[in-house]
Structures are given as structure tokens and as C-alpha cells.
Amino acid sequence: MKRTFLSALILWLGCQSPPVPGEPVAPVPTAPDSLQQRLQDSLVQAVNRKKQEARLDSIAAIAQSKTIWGPHRSVVGDFDGDGVQDTLYEKYISLLTGKETNKDYDFRGTSNKEMMEWIDCLFYKQKWIAQKEPLVRLASKNPAIKSFDVESGDCQNGFGYLKNVGDLNGDRTDEIVYYIYDVDMSSMNSCALATYQNGAWKEVRHWNMTENDFLYEEGQPQPSPTYIKKKNGNVYYKEMDFGSGAHIWRRLTTDW
Numbered sequence: 001m002k003r004t005f006l007s008a009l010i011l012w013l014g015c016q017s018p019p020v021p022g023e024p025v026a027p028v029p030t031a032p033d034s035l036q037q038r039l040q041d042s043l044v045q046a047v048n049r050k051k052q053e054a055r056l057d058s059i060a061a062i063a064q065s066k067t068i069w070g071p072h073r074s075v076v077g078d079f080d081g082d083g084v085q086d087t088l089y090e091k092y093i094s095l096l097t098g099k100e101t102n103k104d105y106d107f108r109g110t111s112n113k114e115m116m117e118w119i120d121c122l123f124y125k126q127k128w129i130a131q132k133e134p135l136v137r138l139a140s141k142n143p144a145i146k147s148f149d150v151e152s153g154d155c156q157n158g159f160g161y162l163k164n165v166g167d168l169n170g171d172r173t174d175e176i177v178y179y180i181y182d183v184d185m186s187s188m189n190s191c192a193l194a195t196y197q198n199g200a201w202k203e204v205r206h207w208n209m210t211e212n213d214f215l216y217e218e219g220q221p222q223p224s225p226t227y228i229k230k231k232n233g234n235v236y237y238k239e240m241d242f243g244s245g246a247h248i249w250r251r252l253t254t255d256w
Helices: 002-014 034-064 118-132
Strands: 074-077 086-094 134-140 148-152 156-166 175-182 188-197 200-210 228-231 234-241 246-252
Antiparallel strands (some): 086 134, 134 148, 234 246
16 A cells, blocks of 8 residues: 555656746745734834823823812921910922922813823822922921921822820820821821920831721711820820731830
8 A cells, every 4th residue: 555655656746847947936835924013013002102102191291280289287286395386287398499389180181081091190190299309398387396397209299197196205295196198009108106306306106007097988077097095004006017907006105
């Protein structure tokens, strides 16, 4: 059987006409040029990406022209121990200009068709805020109380929380607790305790907290969580343990 097949193959090959010199030889069919196709696809993607960037930049320019001054917090208390109530006012300053500046931008003015995704808004907010080199400052109209430069630089837009927690160590001056809101996708943050001592502000403690403590539904009152409490003559602060996802009350030493 094998010999019969080989004989037939030899006979068929012998019947084939040899190529004539000078005549073009028919090309062997090949697969499409995948490399060229990939290059064309990459070019199309690059063009579409540039169009998308131009569209977002156009929308961003509209948003940048609609700046939001933002909420500025204040807190009242006897911070220097003179028995008189003073008010501390939040100032949000650009270190580039030395002047107060806006905290946010309004992206709602665009049409639904061109509305930017939330992640796009976040990108531009971070970019613009970082460029301004923001400084968060607490200032008082009382010249006897010096200003408190709380935080500078980074992508932050001022206080997310600011509260007078009273005189914790018995020196007749009130302490404050606060956190600075970071413009990012993380809810992890930290609280700080500060006091006015010897004519200057001093941060005496930092601890972990989550911005989820401040989540609320539209139409509902905004929460004001308690991070400091006194019990049986001791002072405690509430910390978020990110490992377990639970709040823990810890003893706070007041020997600052």
C-alpha cells in the first residue's frame, strides 16, 4: 500500500511543468501582517487617547473657572488660660501667593453627556491643589494667641473636623482635636490633639481614625464623633485599629 502511494506521488510530480525563466512566480499565500495591524491599532488608540485628554482638559478648564471657596471652620475656647473665650479661625492659604485660596472646584456645570467621571475629577483636584502648596492655619483676633500652622503642602483641603475638648490636664487652657481632610481615595487618616503652651501651639498626640466616621446620607445631620472622653479621672482617646477594623479607647497621658 505504501509503495503504491509513493509511485503515484512521483508520477504526479513528474507531470508538473517547471517554471519558465523570466516569468513571475506566484506568491505563496501568507497570513496578514499582524505587526502592521498592531501598529495601526496603537495609532488609533493614541489618537483617541489624545481626543479624550483634550475633552477632559476642556471640561476641567470650565470647572477650574468655577472655584469653591469651601467651608472654613472655627472653634471657641479659652486657649491661653486668661479666663476669656477666644475664637480660632481656619485660613486656607497658598504658599505660592501668600494669600487665602479656594479649597475645591465645581464640576457639576458640565452636561450629562460630557460629565467627567469621579476619578477624573479627583485627578484634577489633586493636581491643582498640590500646585498651590496649601497651608492650613488657625488664627485668632487676639494678638496674645499666636497663629497655628497646622499642615502645609500635599493634597489636602483643610479641616475635616475641629473641636474644643476642654482642659484635659488641669492647666486652665482648652485643648483642640482635629483632622485634616486628604484629597484621595483612602478613608484612612489621623486625628491630632493640640494645646497652647508657653506662648506657642504644640501637637501632643496623633492617632489613627477613619473618615468613614463622618459619612452621612443627604438630608441627615452631619455626624460629630467623639474622640476624647474623661472617665474616673482619666482621659481616653478613641482610635481606629485598622487591623481589626474596630474602634479602641486608649488611655491618654496628660503630662505634656
